[in-house]
Amino acid sequence: MQIITSREQMVSIAREIQRGGSTIGFVPTMGALHEGHLSLMREARAQCDVLVVSIFVNPTQFGPAEDFEKYPRDLKSDAALLIRESVDFLFAPTGTDIYPPDFSTYVTVEGLSEQLEGASRQGHFRGVATVVAILLNIVRPDVAFFGQKDAQQAAVLKRMVRDLAFDTKVIVLPIVREESGLALSSRNAYLSDEEKRAATVLHRGLSQVASAYENGEHNGVRLLELVRATIAAEPLAQLDYVSLNDAETLKPIEHIAERPALLSLAVYLGKTRLIDNIVLGESGKQDAAVARG
Numbered sequence: 001m002q003i004i005t006s007r008e009q010m011v012s013i014a015r016e017i018q019r020g021g022s023t024i025g026f027v028p029t030m031g032a033l034h035e036g037h038l039s040l041m042r043e044a045r046a047q048c049d050v051l052v053v054s055i056f057v058n059p060t061q062f063g064p065a066e067d068f069e070k071y072p073r074d075l076k077s078d079a080a081l082l083i084r085e086s087v088d089f090l091f092a093p094t095g096t097d098i099y100p101p102d103f104s105t106y107v108t109v110e111g112l113s114e115q116l117e118g119a120s121r122q123g124h125f126r127g128v129a130t131v132v133a134i135l136l137n138i139v140r141p142d143v144a145f146f147g148q149k150d151a152q153q154a155a156v157l158k159r160m161v162r163d164l165a166f167d168t169k170v171i172v173l174p175i176v177r178e179e180s181g182l183a184l185s186s187r188n189a190y191l192s193d194e195e196k197r198a199a200t201v202l203h204r205g206l207s208q209v210a211s212a213y214e215n216g217e218h219n220g221v222r223l224l225e226l227v228r229a230t231i232a233a234e235p236l237a238q239l240d241y242v243s244l245n246d247a248e249t250l251k252p253i254e255h256i257a258e259r260p261a262l263l264s265l266a267v268y269l270g271k272t273r274l275i276d277n278i279v280l281g282e283s284g285k286q287d288a289a290v291a292r293g
C-alpha cells in the first residue's frame with residue numbers, strides 16, 4: 001500500500017490509473033477504523049480494480065463545541081488494517097492540502113441538510129458535502145462507498161453527486177453492528193463500560209419499531225412513542241431527537257405508506273452523542289441502496 005499525503009500526487013496517480021483503463025473504488029473516512037469502515041472497503045475491493053481509502057478528520061464538519069480536537073487519531077494502526085484489506089492507496093492529506101489558505105468555496109445541499117443531524121449540528125453537512133466534493137475531484141473514483149450508519153449524510157451526498165454531475169456512482173452499504181446491536185462507531189471509544197452497555201438501548205428501540213412495523217403499525221406517532229419510551233427507560237441515555245422521515249427526501253412523515261421511511265435518532269450517553277437508524281418499508285431490504293450520479 002502506498003501512502004499519499006499530497007493533493008497533487010493523488011491527482012496524478014488517479015489520472016494514471018484511469019488512463020490505464022482501471023476502475024477506482026473510493027472509501028472516504030475520518031480514521032479510527034473499525035469493521036464498519038472495513039465492510040465498505042471489502043465491497044469496494046470486490047467491485048473495483050484499484051482501492052483508494054482516505055483518512056482526513058475534516059475540521060469543517062465539526063461545530064465549535066464538538067470533538068474535533070479529541071477525535072481519535074491513530075494513523076499507524078489504521079494503516080496496518082488497510083494493508084490487511086489490500087488497499088492500494090491511502091490518501092492522508094494535511095489540512096492545507098484540502099483547505100488551502102483563503103479557501104472560500106463551500107457546497108450546500110439545500111433541503112436535506114437542515115433537519116435531523118443538521119438541526120443539532122449547524123453547518124455539519126456543508127462541511128461534509130464540501131470535503132467529499134474536494135475528495136471526489138482529487139480521487140475521481142468510479143464508485144464511492146458510504147455507510148447507512150450516517151443515513152442523512154448518504155442522502156446529502158447522493159443528491160450532491162447527482163446535482164453537480166460528479167462522474168461517480170454512490171453505493172450505500174448496511175450498518176455493521178456489534179453482537180449487542182450497538183452500531184460500530186469511532187465515537188464508541190469515548191464510552192465507559194457502563195455507557196457502552198446502556199448504548200445498546202438505541203438498537204433495542206429500533207428493533208422494537210421494526211417488529212411493530214412488521215406487525216402492521218405504520219403510524220409514525222406511535223412508532224416514535226415506542227422509541228421514546230424505550231430510551232426513557234435507560235437512565236444513562238438522554239434522547240436528543242427521534243424522527244420519522246422519507247428515506248430519500250428526508251421530509252417528515254406521519255404515516256408510512258408506499259415509500260421507504262427512515263426512523264433515525266441521536267442519543268447522549270454522558271457526553272458522547274451516538275446516532276442510529278432503521279429503514280422501514282424497503283421490501284425486505286434493510287439498509288442497502290444504490291444511486292448513479
Ligand code: AMP
Nearest residue numbers: 029030031036146147149150175176184
Ligand atoms: P467516518 O470515518 O465516521 O466518517 O465514516 C466513514 C464511512 O464509514 C462513512 O460512510 C460511514 O457511514 C461509514 N460507517 C461508519 N460506521 C459504520 C458502520 N457501523 N457500518 C457501516 N458503515 C459505517
